[in-house]
Each structure stands twice: as C-alpha cells, then as structure tokens.
Amino acid sequence: xxxxxVILLLLVLAATAAAQASIHLGGExxxxxxxxxxxxxxxxxxxxxxxxxxxxxxxxxxxxxYEAEFIGCYDAAxxxxxxxxxxxxxxxxxxxxxxxxxxxIAFWGSxxxxxxxxxxxxxxxxxxVADPAAQRIPVPMIRAIVHDQPDGVKLDLVVIPVxxxxxxxxxxxxxxxxxxxxxxxxxxxVGQAATVDNLPEAKLANVQFGARATLxxxxxxxxxxxxxxxxxxxxxxxxxxxxxxxxxxxxVLLEPxxxxxxxxxxxxxxxxxxxxxxxxxxxxxxxxxxxNGTDPAIGNPGYRAVLEAxxxxxxxxxxxxxxxxxxxxxxQGQDNAITEISSLATIQYDASARLSAQAAxxxxxxxxxxxxxxxxxxxxxxxxxxxxxxxVFYGREGSRYGAWxxxxxxxxxxxxxx
Amino acid sequence: xxxxxxxTVLAAISMVGAGGLxxxxxxxxxxxxxxAVDNRRSPANxxxxxxxxxxxxxxxxxxxxxxVWSADDGNKEVVKFTAPADIKGSGFLSTTLADGSxxxxxxxxxxxxxRRIAGGQKQEAFFGSDxxxxxxxxxxxGTSKKYESKLLKVDxxxxxxxxSTPKPGADTAYDxxxxxxxxxxxxxxxxxxYRNGGLLKVxxxxxxxxxxxxxxxxxxxxxxVASGSTTTIQESDFSVEKSIPAEVFTERxxxx
Numbered sequence: 037x038x039x040x041x042v043i044l045l046l047l048v049l050a051a052t053a054a055a056q057a058s059i060h061l062g063g064e065x066x067x068x069x070x071x072x073x074x075x076x077x078x079x080x081x082x083x084x085x086x087x088x089x090x091x092x093x094x095x096x097x098x099x100x101x102y103e104a105e106f107i108g109c110y111d112a113a114x115x116x117x118x119x120x121x122x123x124x125x126x127x128x129x130x131x132x133x134x135x136x137x138x139x140x141i142a143f144w145g146s147x148x149x150x151x152x153x154x155x156x157x158x159x160x161x162x163x164x165v166a167d168p169a170a171q172r173i174p175v176p177m178i179r180a181i182v183h184d185q186p187d188g189v190k191l192d193l194v195v196i197p198v199x200x201x202x203x204x205x206x207x208x209x210x211x212x213x214x215x216x217x218x219x220x221x222x223x224x225x226v227g228q229a230a231t232v233d234n235l236p237e238a239k240l241a242n243v244q245f246g247a248r249a250t251l252x253x254x255x256x257x258x259x260x261x262x263x264x265x266x267x268x269x270x271x272x273x274x275x276x277x278x279x280x281x282x283x284x285x286x287x288v289l290l291e292p293x294x295x296x297x298x299x300x301x302x303x304x305x306x307x308x309x310x311x312x313x314x315x316x317x318x319x320x321x322x323x324x325x326x327x328n329g330t331d332p333a334i335g336n337p338g339y340r341a342v343l344e345a346x347x348x349x350x351x352x353x354x355x356x357x358x359x360x361x362x363x364x365x366x367x368q369g370q371d372n373a374i375t376e377i378s379s380l381a382t383i384q385y386d387a388s389a390r391l392s393a394q395a396a397x398x399x400x401x402x403x404x405x406x407x408x409x410x411x412x413x414x415x416x417x418x419x420x421x422x423x424x425x426x427x428v429f430y431g432r433e434g435s436r437y438g439a440w441x442x443x444x445x446x447x448x449x450x451x452x453x454x
Numbered sequence: 455x456x457x458x459x460x461x462t463v464l465a466a467i468s469m470v471g472a473g474g475l476x477x478x479x480x481x482x483x484x485x486x487x488x489x490a491v492d493n494r495r496s497p498a499n500x501x502x503x504x505x506x507x508x509x510x511x512x513x514x515x516x517x518x519x520x521x522v523w524s525a526d527d528g529n530k531e532v533v534k535f536t537a538p539a540d541i542k543g544s545g546f547l548s549t550t551l552a553d554g555s556x557x558x559x560x561x562x563x564x565x566x567x568x569r570r571i572a573g574g575q576k577q578e579a580f581f582g583s584d585x586x587x588x589x590x591x592x593x594x595x596g597t598s599k600k601y602e603s604k605l606l607k608v609d610x611x612x613x614x615x616x617x618s619t620p621k622p623g624a625d626t627a628y629d630x631x632x633x634x635x636x637x638x639x640x641x642x643x644x645x646x647x648y649r650n651g652g653l654l655k656v657x658x659x660x661x662x663x664x665x666x667x668x669x670x671x672x673x674x675x676x677x678x679v680a681s682g683s684t685t686t687i688q689e690s691d692f693s694v695e696k697s698i699p700a701e702v703f704t705e706r707x708x709x710x
Contacts, residue, residue, distance in 0.1 A: 309558075352579060
C-alpha cells in the first residue's frame, strides 16, 4: 500500500512538472464535541480533510486547474467511521468558457441560508440545522460557465449524469411522515413490511440538467439578476405506503415506499447593492409530475420565495433580515394546501481580528415554532479557530421546530487549517 | 492596500485655502501641493505581494498574505489571499466607475459564492484588519468628488499638513482626514482618520522603495485608537506598468 502511494505521488509530481502544473497540498483537522440539553452526546467527532489543488499553465491566467480532497471522520458518539472522496474536479479555461468536470459543488442563488434555487447538490442532513454550505455533497457533474466579457451575460450550464440522494437526518431529527393508509373494510394491517426505496438508477432517463443566466447591472453600487431552469429529481424522498397481502386472508402489511420526484424548476433571483444596504431575492416554482395532486406517491407542486435585506451598522455589525414563503399545492379536491411563512434575522459582529460573534433567529409564523442560534468563534493563531455553536429550538410538540425541542444543543469545535 | 491607493488618496483631495505658512516651501497654496502630488509619477498598473500583520494591544498577532492587481490608476483592484489556509482563496474586487461610484464584491471560497458589498459596508473591517474596505477602495481617485481640503500649516521639512472634509452627501465613513505630506517625496507619511468628531485611526507610511523609476511606499501601519490594535502591510515583489489582462478584474478571476 505504501509503495503504491509513493509511486502515485511520484507520478503526480512527474506529471505536474511535465505539464507546467503547480500543486498545493493542504488540509484541515477538525474536532467537534456536542452536548444536547437532554443529556445525550450527539457528536464527538474528529475529521481530517486532505486536499490538493493547482494550476496547469503559466501566467496569471492558467489554462486549467484542479482540486481534489479526501475526507475521513470518526464519530465516537455513534461509533461511525466515514472515509470518502470529497470534491475532485478539473477546470479547463477555453476562451470565455470554464468547463468544469468531476465531483463538485455548484451553487445557484443569491440569498443567504435559504435558497430555493440551490438544488444541484444533495445534502448531508445528518445534522439538519448545520451550515447549509457545509451540508452540500459533491456529485459528479459536467458544468460549463460561459462568460460574455467583461460584464455581460453569464450562462451556467449543468449536467448531472448520476442521481445521488441526500443523506437522511439522524434518528433524533426524523419527524413523523404520513405513510398511513386506510385499509378496505374487513382488512386489518398486522405489521410493516420492509421499506421500498425507489432510488433512481444510473440511466439516461435519470440524467438531470439545467441552465442559469445572469445579467450584471451597473446600477447604484452594483446588481445582477438571474433566471434558472432545472430538470431534476428531488434528493429527499416522498413517502407513501402500499398494502401487501399476507398468507392470512384479511390481514395485510403496511409497506412504506420512498419515491424521488421528477420535477422541473423555474427560478429567478437578484441582488442589488446600494450605498447603505444590499437587497437580495430568490424564488422558485417546482412543477412535479403530479400537477393535480392525485398521486400520493408523488409530491405536489409548490413554490418558495425569499426576500432579504442586509445592512451594516455604524458599529460594524452586519445584520440581515429575510422573509420566507413556502407553499405546497393541495391534493385534488381537498383544501390542504400548505403555506408557511417564516423569517430569519441574523447579526454578525467582528469584535476583533480574533473574536467574532453571530446570532440567528429563525421563526415560523405559521405554527409559532423557531430556532435561536448564537455562535462565537475565536482565532487562536493563524489557521486555528475555535467555535461555540448553540442551537435552541422552541414551539409546541409536533410543530416544525418544536419537534426538535429535545435536540437543543451546544457544539464546540476546534479547527486547524494547514 | 496598494501603494497607488495611498497616492491617489492625495491625488483625489482638492485643497482650498491655505494658512499658517511659516516655513519656506515650494508650494504656497494647498492647491499647488495637491497638483504636485497629482502630477507625481506613479504607475498606472501595478502587481504586488502583501503581507498583512494584525497585532492586538496585548501583542498577539495574525498574519495574512495576499496578491494585489491594480490598474487604470487604481480604479480597478483585485486582492486575493494566499495564506493562511483558512482564508486562502478569499478575494476582493473593486471597480470605480466614471461617475465616481464604486462597485465591490468579495469571494468566499467556503461558501463558493461572491457577495456584493454595499457602500455602507465599506466601513467594515477588511478581513479582520484595522483597514476598512473604504480604506482599500473608496480613497482612490473617485474621492476627489468627496472631499474638500485646506492647508492647515507647513511644518519644518517642509511638511504640508492638510485637512480634508467630505463634501455634503459624500459617501464616506469619515468626518475628516488630516494628512502630513513631505515636500521631498510628496508621499504622505501620516493620515489621521476622524469619525464622530474623534480620532478613529492613524495610518503611517514608514518606508518607500524605488521600483521601475517610481518611488513607491512599501510599509504601512494602521492603528485603531480605541482598541490599540495595529495592522501593518508590507508590500513587495512589485511589477509596474506591465499590461494586466482585463479579465483579471472580473468576478470570474476572483473565483479562479
């Protein structure tokens, strides 16, 4: 094994030298320890990330670049070990086009934290309220970004050949999903069969693709507006259920079924900077293949919209306020459309070059639940940062965030980047 | 901050009035001083490496290293951080338009996105340093439309002492600047930044170097009076007057 690694390293070095390529090696060690209010220890993990990146070609504008990372984690609280390839992609600069191929993360959208258009990557929802940027899972992708220089239209084309589902929330975070079904008269449900997970296969019909066009606006202190289209598959499943006959007449098993909805997304977003504030907005409508809400195995169409204002106060603190609307259409003939209105307020203050304080308050006006999220980070030395992150959930039992009341927790982490 | 930024700070400030002229000097009016500063030879394009050291009052320090590209007399500027590892790849792009307004954005690789900065955000600390985004950008050539200046006095040397105040409606976080400009170099050695009537920060330029026929400041220090923290910038590896591709001053390059 060691010999193979040495040979591989020599090959990489030889190749980079032959191709006028640079190579930068680095990484990150991160240890996280969490304590929940109910006395459990949700996490006691150590992670090591090693990455390599560099450019091919000389001069300030290289011909190509690459990035690759390996991630290994061990969580003593759950006993789980995870070693996997993170981002691994190459970028070729072809005139006005950046061609990016490989396992990568691509972000669409303008607003912070809540992004209706940010659908390209599945999520690691093990800790559902983690930083959304950290939740994105790299997936194989072919991406072409066409720049109409210097400040014209930017076209972002994406093809995702193989579907990958999001990692489901940890046991403590899973909320009850409606998979109940009323049996016909004379039939009794006597148990539950194994869950059927209809994970989309790797085939041409399941290839996802999309495009986003962005126009820069030379107004005020700068702005841009974008429109996006994506033909994809939801990375979190829609749960339904079947009744499966048993060998005993009149007795059936409940068989949960997980389907991943095909959908088409139409979105738009903007950002506009003025002398005293930045305004951002983002909205997307999702058309599923059940427009009338007749098929319980397919999620209904709906939309999400976010409007955000950001302001820097005289003290240097930066505050944002977001209004969020999420709507899911009703099933046919029923009046059960779901509309949720919530707000997200954040404030960040850098007390010094070392100490930074942040706080976020997410509140769902529909059911009165929400989350408070104060966070402190301190830079002990170059590349060494400690963070204390408190998440407190409130609301009645069964509400959106109240369901997680017992999961309120404090997480402490120490990160060394090298 | 690029050396040209500081030079254009001076070039931008028009002076009205003069007083307290107690020493022999080449320039007898503020306007003459500023014209001389304005006409002083400085490179239109500049590439350099910077090391920024942020030191607390207790003596603890953090270091950032960055590469800077500047063109069009400072109206276009890109800063990309090269160290330490946790902020490597972060960048800042600023473009001053013909009407004097500035468009700025930062790139944060951890989020894989660029963010536009409002004018008001320019008073925010530049990546945790004692310099603000405004110090990095707004005090460029466009500030000539923002400040009125007068010559306060002339110290031995001679060294011209200039007071600059924003014009009504000017988009700046400062109430007043006071600059000391030696006649011999026409490069400021000290700039005091005032806000809400009080002294907020003091910047000193401690060293210059001859590069390609230009005299360029190389060592800067900014001290925040209230906290006692200081940020020093040492600029090196200059490349002057070489053509910089227009693509450098784009969001695309910021992410590259």
